[in-house]
Amino acid sequence: MKLLFGLLKYAAAILLTIVFVFPLVFMVMASLKPDYNLLQDVGSIRSFLPVGPISLQNYQGVFDRVPFLRFLFNSLFVATTTTVLGLLVNSMLGFALAVMKWRGKNVVFAMIISTLILPFEVIAIPLLYLMAKLPWISFDGGLHLTQGMFNSYQVQILPFIANAIGIFLFMQYFKTLPKELEESARIDGASWFRIYARIAMPLAGPAIGTVSILTFLPMMNSYLWPIMTIQDESYRPVMVGLQYFYVNWGTAWGQIMAYLTLLTVPVVILFLFMQRFFVGSIAAVGVKG
Amino acid sequence: MATRMSDARRTLNQSVRIERRSATLLAAPAVLLLTVFTVVPILFALTLGFTNAQLLSPQAPQFVGLTNFSRLLGVGEVTLHAQRDPQGHIVTAPNGDVVYERLNTYTSINSKYPNLRGKEEWFRFGENRQAGTVNVVVAGDPLFWQSLRNTLFFALVVVPVQGGLGLLLALLVNERIRGRNFFRTIYFIPTLTSMVVISMLWGFMYQPSGMFNKVLQHVIPGFQPIDWLNDTRTAMPAIIVLSIWQAVGYHMIIWLGGLQTIPGEIYEAARVDGANKWHEIRYVTLPGLRHTFVFVLITITIAALGLFTQINVLTQGGPLGTTSTLVYQSVLHGYQRQEIGYGSAISFVFFFMVLGIALFQRFITRRIDQ
Numbered sequence: 190m191k192l193l194f195g196l197l198k199y200a201a202a203i204l205l206t207i208v209f210v211f212p213l214v215f216m217v218m219a220s221l222k223p224d225y226n227l228l229q230d231v232g233s234i235r236s237f238l239p240v241g242p243i244s245l246q247n248y249q250g251v252f253d254r255v256p257f258l259r260f261l262f263n264s265l266f267v268a269t270t271t272t273v274l275g276l277l278v279n280s281m282l283g284f285a286l287a288v289m290k291w292r293g294k295n296v297v298f299a300m301i302i303s304t305l306i307l308p309f310e311v312i313a314i315p316l317l318y319l320m321a322k323l324p325w326i327s328f329d330g331g332l333h334l335t336q337g338m339f340n341s342y343q344v345q346i347l348p349f350i351a352n353a354i355g356i357f358l359f360m361q362y363f364k365t366l367p368k369e370l371e372e373s374a375r376i377d378g379a380s381w382f383r384i385y386a387r388i389a390m391p392l393a394g395p396a397i398g399t400v401s402i403l404t405f406l407p408m409m410n411s412y413l414w415p416i417m418t419i420q421d422e423s424y425r426p427v428m429v430g431l432q433y434f435y436v437n438w439g440t441a442w443g444q445i446m447a448y449l450t451l452l453t454v455p456v457v458i459l460f461l462f463m464q465r466f467f468v469g470s471i472a473a474v475g476v477k478g
Numbered sequence: 479m480a481t482r483m484s485d486a487r488r489t490l491n492q493s494v495r496i497e498r499r500s501a502t503l504l505a506a507p508a509v510l511l512l513t514v515f516t517v518v519p520i521l522f523a524l525t526l527g528f529t530n531a532q533l534l535s536p537q538a539p540q541f542v543g544l545t546n547f548s549r550l551l552g553v554g555e556v557t558l559h560a561q562r563d564p565q566g567h568i569v570t571a572p573n574g575d576v577v578y579e580r581l582n583t584y585t586s587i588n589s590k591y592p593n594l595r596g597k598e599e600w601f602r603f604g605e606n607r608q609a610g611t612v613n614v615v616v617a618g619d620p621l622f623w624q625s626l627r628n629t630l631f632f633a634l635v636v637v638p639v640q641g642g643l644g645l646l647l648a649l650l651v652n653e654r655i656r657g658r659n660f661f662r663t664i665y666f667i668p669t670l671t672s673m674v675v676i677s678m679l680w681g682f683m684y685q686p687s688g689m690f691n692k693v694l695q696h697v698i699p700g701f702q703p704i705d706w707l708n709d710t711r712t713a714m715p716a717i718i719v720l721s722i723w724q725a726v727g728y729h730m731i732i733w734l735g736g737l738q739t740i741p742g743e744i745y746e747a748a749r750v751d752g753a754n755k756w757h758e759i760r761y762v763t764l765p766g767l768r769h770t771f772v773f774v775l776i777t778i779t780i781a782a783l784g785l786f787t788q789i790n791v792l793t794q795g796g797p798l799g800t801t802s803t804l805v806y807q808s809v810l811h812g813y814q815r816q817e818i819g820y821g822s823a824i825s826f827v828f829f830f831m832v833l834g835i836a837l838f839q840r841f842i843t844r845r846i847d848q
Binding site: 195198199201202205206208209210212213215216228231232233236277278279281282284285286289290291292293294297300301304306307308309310311312313314315316317318319321347348349350351353356380381382385406409410412413416417428431434442445446449452453456457460461464467468471472 | 494496497498500501502503504505507508509511512514515516517518519520522523526531533534647650651653655657658661662663664665666667668670671672673674675676678679680682683687688689691692693695696723727728731732734735738776780781783784786787790805808809812813818821822824825828829832836
């Protein structure tokens with residue numbers, strides 16, 4: 190009985206492995222095949238194997254057809270900038286909420302808790318309107334005040350820097366730091382900024398890691414917001430760049446699979462190296478949330 | 479002595495002042511950003527729906543009262559009567575369907591019924607072939623109602639199925655089986671890829687000549703290929719399956735985090751008391767997971783209500799509106815048609831729906847949480 194149960198567990202685990210892995214294996218293999226062979230292989234075991242005329246032609250095709258590296262740079266720039274600025278401002282507020290006494294603290298705390306459950310989709314359309322109206326200072330020889338920030342990096346960055354989940358996680362983390370650290374620093378005459386920068390932040394490694402992952406990945410994958418705000422190719426992020434391929438649905442499947450592979454494989458490899466970190470981060474959110 | 483006391487008090491006051499000022503400076507950037515990019519849009523969502531705001535119009539929006547909301551939410555009912563021939567018999571079409579008078583009579587701009595003007599058919603019910611009547615529900619925006627229904631249906635399926643499967647996966651990879659770290663990793667990988675990528679990939683597999691049809695043809699002799707995403711019966715289920723496939727690994731990890739907070743001693747104590755495997759799960763594991771349960775419930779619900787990417791990439795709300803969602807409609811109106819006022823009215827409804835569901839779930843789960 191026990192043996193049967195044990196075997197059943199392995200059978201389930203292996204079956205699930207196939208379920209979760211087969212589309213991704215297919216994607217990588219298809220990216221290596223010409224369209225004709227790719228379609229021929231569908232439905233047979235061959236579609237999961239690197240058989241037939243294998244080449245990197247489709248990858249070459251992607252680079253010829255769309256400015257892939259430009260899109261990738263745009264996404265990396267937006268995601269990195271948002272993550273770095275977000276770590277700074279969210280940890281500052283988290284610190285102030287966790288260890289300091291100030292007026293308006295309760296109001297700000299209530300604001301953060303209530304926005305935690307608010308999906309971005311609810312405010313997307315009103316935010317779009319706001320972005321069409323907000324001024325921005327642009328520089329082209331002289332300084333100009335322009336209205337609206339569509340087709341820019343800032344429209345993709347500014348709304349996502351301050352983040353309720355990030356603030357909340359930093360606050361929870363700073364609350365766990367021993368009070369004595371901060372008190373002894375106060376006695377030594379350190380300013381609050383010094384305590385934040387020299388004591389709290391250097392000890393906040395795990396929170397920094399968690400918040401970084403929870404900002405960076407969604408920013409790399411963002412889609413709804415850039416399709417509405419970016420029409421100019423030079424600011425277009427990598428997920429929206431795929432539009433080139435699906436407006437002509439059903440053409441150039443090999444190139445589509447190559448594009449998808451280029452978007453997926455680096456993240457998966459990064460994940461395999463930093464697995465504990467990733468998984469720990471997500472589990473931490475669940476436990477604290 | 480007295481001066482020493484007041485000196486001390488002054489230092490104390492000063493240190494309180496410094497603390498307040500420092501805190502304000504530390505808090506300011508995030509509070510400012512949250513105010514501009516979250517609080518102001520929420521206020522917009524609550525107010526722009528009452529205006530005729532256009533996305534790129536230079537004109538200031540004008541107050542239009544409840545116009546947007548009456549178009550969005552307005553419903554009415556008409557009873558249509560069958561057409562009769564001169565002898566008074568009910569006219570039927572060659573396929574046997576009863577021919578009714580035109581709905582247009584009631585809903586045209588100059589109809590006698592002001593509350594039905596400009597409305598479109600949403601659905602029919604209660605056909606009585608003998609009496610020759612059928613009831614038609616008309617709405618100012620039937621697609622909105624359909625989208626609301628689709629969104630709720632999606633959430634009602636995805637929340638329990640994804641949450642439940644996530645828990646089963648977590649229980650499986652929490653067992654002492656060889657290679658459990660490997661299995662955890664594999665199940666988690668789809669969540670790393672973006673929904674756009676997953677949608678394209680599954681879109682290819684769902685094609686009439688795609689992998690699913692080919693495999694089904696191998697397994698079931700005489701199987702007719704289904705155009706999964708273009709069939710009104712299968713489009714939404716197809717979207718649901720790919721959505722769950724993508725996100726279930728994420729919730730597995732969250733459940734796993736919850737499982738690992740349950741101390742091993744409780745299991746040992748249960749075993750000493752003679753509990754079997756099922757008793758363990760029922761009386762130790764599940765009660766120990768109640769905080770995680772609340773978290774999983776809320777995160778999946780919020781994500782499900784925001785369904786958009788899959789729809790935008792794969793179906794554009796079709797076929798016949800069967801995969802249209804609230805967010806898809808708000809983007810269609812607010813962005814593509816630039817009707818910010820109307821799009822915001824949808825956001826307004828969406829906002830209160832999310833709030834209502836969140837409060838309801840909070841109310842239900844407060845009991846569990848205690």
